[in-house]
Amino acid sequence: MPADVVAELQELAQVRELPAGSLLVSSREPARDLCLIARGDAALGSAPADGSFQPERSVQGPAWLDASSVWLDSVHVLDAVALTPARVAELARDPLQALLDQRPLLAQRLLVSLAREVRRLTMHTHDLMHKDAEGRFAAWLQQRCCSEAASDGSVTVSLTERKRDIASQLAITPETLSRLLRQLSRKGLIAVAGYTVKVLDVAALRALAGV
Template sequence: MARLATSPQADTALILPAGTVLIHRGQTADGVWHLQEGQIRLGLMDETGMVHQLGQQEGPLWIEAASVVLDEPYLVDVVADTDVKVEKIALKDFQSRCKTWPAASRELMHDLARSQRQQVELAVSRLAKDADARCAEWLLRHAEQDPATKRLQVYLNERKRIIATQLGIAPETFSRILRQLRESELISGRGRILQLTNPDALRSLAGA
């Protein structure tokens, strides 16, 4: 992807490549990021990359500013999904700006930040269910009986990337789980149609 041009009005803006980790969960902010252009992914990472994806966002917007406002550790990891143009405002400068607001405005901002953080906490807690179990559950929920063979099958009428987003996992994680399910002979087939060769085992995996 071509690099984004730096705006002459944004001398402090940085152009960062896709894959750059902007925020690590568990860390306390030393500043606040403003995404001017580009797209980011939010979720949970391990040493292999993004394994659970909560969503994608496009600029312009403030990135996870609720944690900064509340002075609490970040709940999610944030990665540049494309080349991005960003600016990082030092924490002391951000706090100084906020102090110039009327007390009622600061109280409202704090309440909105708390509400937003609670929503993120809930979303993260839902990811506690194992990715394998969520994939198995999704396959069973979308399965239909083939009139000819009487076997259950799933027709992937959406791109795997979109399905992965629905499941809250990274696309590469979804592909890896499908491969493991094939190797375990719980499913078969490639391309758009998957056969559920062992529905009982899938139900067990899904916790049904």
């Protein structure tokens, strides 16, 4: 992205630094801005007024929390809660629309970003319908193998969510998740220490995930 376009976006963005546990996006409010988590981890799901939270999926910044509802003059579909300290950027629709009209490259980038999100959600739905629990968890874990591999080829994944919340996203019980962790450990694919998972064989995990 050209430096001048980045500078214009930075001028438009309202940036907030928020602690873990903060409500980043509310489904009870109209969508007036495109919401991006620039740094940190968040979960998307349902946060009723009683203070509970039912996660459906998680995202790791940089990622959109909601880049669609604002264009439809709608409320946010899901709530978003910060799992870690987070930096959130909000872009008001009207000034952004004016900038998109002037910057076709920026409009193209946004379109591609939305297309990737639609593809990711379609694949997630496909996994829930067609993969068994082991395949779904392998795919979930493989998507989080973002850090650089160690000298032995392993990748360390830190789980920022409670295991019961991870299980909820995968449509399985916490007991099933625990069984899957033991199962993949016995197969030599991972090593688990608390909320840290060391993926020992990334290629085998990808094959199990079917990607």
